[in-house]
Amino acid sequence: xxxxxxxxxxxxxxxxxxxxxxxxxxxxxxxxxxxxxxxxxxxxxxxxxxxxxxxxxxxxxxxxxxxxxxxxxxxxxxxxxxxxxxxxxxxxxxxxxxxxxxxxxxxxxxxxxxxxxxxxxxxxxxxxxxxxxxxxxxxxxxxxxxxxxxxxxxxxxxxxxxxxxxxxxxxxxxxxxxxxxxxxxxxxxxxxxxxxxxxxxxxxxxxxxxxxxxxxxxxxxxxxxxxxxxxxxxxxxxxxxxxxxxxxxxxxxxxxxxxxxxxxxxxxxxxxxxxxx
Amino acid sequence: xxxxxxxxxxxxxxxxxxxxxxxxxxxxxxxxxxxxxxxxxxxxxxxxxxxxxxxxxxxxxxxxxxxxxxxxxxxxxxxxxxxxxxxxxxxxxxxxxxxxxxxxxxxxxxxxxxxxxxxxxxxxxxxxxxxxxxxxxxxxxxxxxxxxxxxxxxxxxxxxxxxxxxxxxxxxxxxxxxxxxxxxxxxxxxxxxxxxxxxxxxxxxxxxxxxxxxxxxxxxxxxxxxxxxxxxxxxxxxxxxxxxxxxxxxxxxxxxxxxxxxxxxxxxxxxxxxxxxxxxxxxxxx
Numbered sequence: 001x002x003x004x005x006x007x008x009x010x011x012x013x014x015x016x017x018x019x020x021x022x023x024x025x026x027x028x029x030x031x032x033x034x035x036x037x038x039x040x041x042x043x044x045x046x047x048x049x050x051x052x053x054x055x056x057x058x059x060x061x062x063x064x065x066x067x068x069x070x071x072x073x074x075x076x077x078x079x080x081x082x083x084x085x086x087x088x089x090x091x092x093x094x095x096x097x098x099x100x101x102x103x104x105x106x107x108x109x110x111x112x113x114x115x116x117x118x119x120x121x122x123x124x125x126x127x128x129x130x131x132x133x134x135x136x137x138x139x140x141x142x143x144x145x146x147x148x149x150x151x152x153x154x155x156x157x158x159x160x161x162x163x164x165x166x167x168x169x170x171x172x173x174x175x176x177x178x179x180x181x182x183x184x185x186x187x188x189x190x191x192x193x194x195x196x197x198x199x200x201x202x203x204x205x206x207x208x209x210x211x212x213x214x215x216x217x218x219x220x221x222x223x224x225x226x227x228x229x230x231x232x233x234x235x236x237x238x239x240x241x242x243x244x245x246x247x248x249x250x251x252x253x254x255x256x257x258x259x260x261x262x263x264x265x266x267x268x269x270x271x272x273x274x275x276x277x
Numbered sequence: 278x279x280x281x282x283x284x285x286x287x288x289x290x291x292x293x294x295x296x297x298x299x300x301x302x303x304x305x306x307x308x309x310x311x312x313x314x315x316x317x318x319x320x321x322x323x324x325x326x327x328x329x330x331x332x333x334x335x336x337x338x339x340x341x342x343x344x345x346x347x348x349x350x351x352x353x354x355x356x357x358x359x360x361x362x363x364x365x366x367x368x369x370x371x372x373x374x375x376x377x378x379x380x381x382x383x384x385x386x387x388x389x390x391x392x393x394x395x396x397x398x399x400x401x402x403x404x405x406x407x408x409x410x411x412x413x414x415x416x417x418x419x420x421x422x423x424x425x426x427x428x429x430x431x432x433x434x435x436x437x438x439x440x441x442x443x444x445x446x447x448x449x450x451x452x453x454x455x456x457x458x459x460x461x462x463x464x465x466x467x468x469x470x471x472x473x474x475x476x477x478x479x480x481x482x483x484x485x486x487x488x489x490x491x492x493x494x495x496x497x498x499x500x501x502x503x504x505x506x507x508x509x510x511x512x513x514x515x516x517x518x519x520x521x522x523x524x525x526x527x528x529x530x531x532x533x534x535x536x537x538x539x540x541x542x543x544x545x546x547x548x549x550x551x552x553x554x555x556x557x558x559x560x561x562x563x
Binding site: 012027032099113116117 | 302306322323324327328329332334337338339340342343347348352355356357399
């Protein structure tokens, strides 16, 4: 090893240092995503692809309809926003929660990113940000699937401003939920994440039916309001298929922003607890 | 710590070494008191402090999602280097630490010694003022340990200030000029290795082996002239004393007079281990 002239490290202001490190953390996550594009696509499309295929292609072909024969066409259209919303929440779990569980436990490798010169909370915010980017990508990948797989026509009436804003908010809900879960779950609890959180959230997330159609089961209609996916599905429904009944738009925005605030706060606190003693 | 030195924090497992390093590296918030690195308060200004330090932690914290070269490249980026600078420095570091051939390897495929070299390479890539190493050679094979010692020696020769924690006496003796000895979260002694060894008031340590009644033998030998300390460690009796002339026959004779049978004897200069035993009454490995 040759002797080196050790320059006094040039200390940068906390602000400059944090911004550079934050950007680098995002670049790193994009690089990791870039290495696993096939994996990303497979894990993103399998569930919605099978769902759309069985319920909107196979069922109509074999004469078994969801919502009756005349409701079939509606169902294919109704499914599009629901499937995009599910893609966002799945990404939160798969792109944020699961890697964090490993990085916190077996490998402790999160420590190298925690030692980067930025506040610990902004390392957590970087996780939310890159998770949300992946959630948006997942939504974009899933969208054509839900649109072109069904045997019956899909009727969309796209409201672009709502679509853009609500997709971003939905992706942020998904990734902040992922952070909140990933900072709390132990590795042996990973299977539980799926059975206790992911399945109930997706099945009771107003994804396969509009929330308003729960009228006949009032207790359920009110109970599912604690599920953030309800607002994601309803929101994307107003942006893609406003012909169906949906919640008032301001309520949807307020609820999504509220969930992002709550889940990010929980996630960041959980993150700090795991890395600082 | 003085600039440019290798400082050792020595103590058994659970003595508080990792916690001390954790505090100095912004990871552990002190319940009271303060911690400063090069004048920067690590609690109040962690983002500045982190720029001044490089850390090699006890466990392998390499980023498994990216390859060997990218571990260095992204570390450079985290510390504010632009793409080209990080690129060049990553190449140089791999060269310096003889890892160029593994540049595109998955970090999970590296041997323990190589992973440790990569962690050191990564920790010094942003030219930290102080390099912290927490038990850097724990779990390494002897060859890798020697190689790492050589690397640390060279880094220090080039002016790198290093703080390392260890529970290996040889490591502290080999590398450090000054050592702090800790146990149960308290600082017991802090001085140069030579001064610490002188502090036990002995210039010779005799290790006595016997088949039986080691505690009684130890008590018996305590009565001998010029003996400054006697401890039972590792099924042997360690005797610290001053003046080594004709000491072996004297000890054998003294022991046999007391009805003890000595099976083996060896003489050595005082070691840091003896200092630790004298300070705490117990063995480092306990």
